Amino acid sequence: MTTNTDAEISIQTADFSLADEVALLEQDNAIDGAVVTFTGRVRNQNEGKEVTSLTLEHYPGMTEKSLAKIINTAKERWRIGRVKVIHRVGELFIGEQIVFVGVTSKHRQDAFAANEFIMDYLKVQAPFWKKESTKQGNHWLDAKTSDENKAAKW
């Protein structure tokens, strides 16, 4: 039985520091030789449109529960050490960080796979929604079939 600590998941409006997060994953952790991190950022264009910002909405309570389940599944499938998932909400501008997934393990294979798995499932199961602002106006983004297919491959 694996359990999540509150420290593993953070939904926040504030930015995060990649260096600080890596330091926390490594602190007093001499058994893990691998640290794999993923950072997602706001792009300047999407489907041919010039993006000015994204506004992220989520479902407080369900978001944390759904991410905890995804992390627990990853811990059952791979031999991993520490996990950290950060997802920002609110309005985010071009180049700003949106999401962070960090995983440690003894050897790199497990951390690489678990990190990609967590990110792929976050995309299709965690209740976040993006509203895109462009010079032509605002609209909610549609879910992509390619994201569903990618998660289904695990």
Added chain:
Amino acid sequence: MIKVVFFAALREQLNCSELSLNSDQLTTVADLKTALASKDENWQQVFANNALLSAVNHDMVHSEQAIKSGDEVAFFPPVTGG
């Protein structure tokens, strides 16, 4: 009573983020959807969308999921985080 919450595009289309409903006649999420769709033409149109997802007490569920008084039921579009 059942607490019902709506998110993202759905919340905007309905111009409603949450409401409470008497649960006496409602045994499944599908019943609840039918009840909400009968409110007016706009609600009917919105709930005709098969892509809508639902959750009961923060877990994603299918329409056949049983519901009871005190539950929190959520409806929302497919998710787009990350």
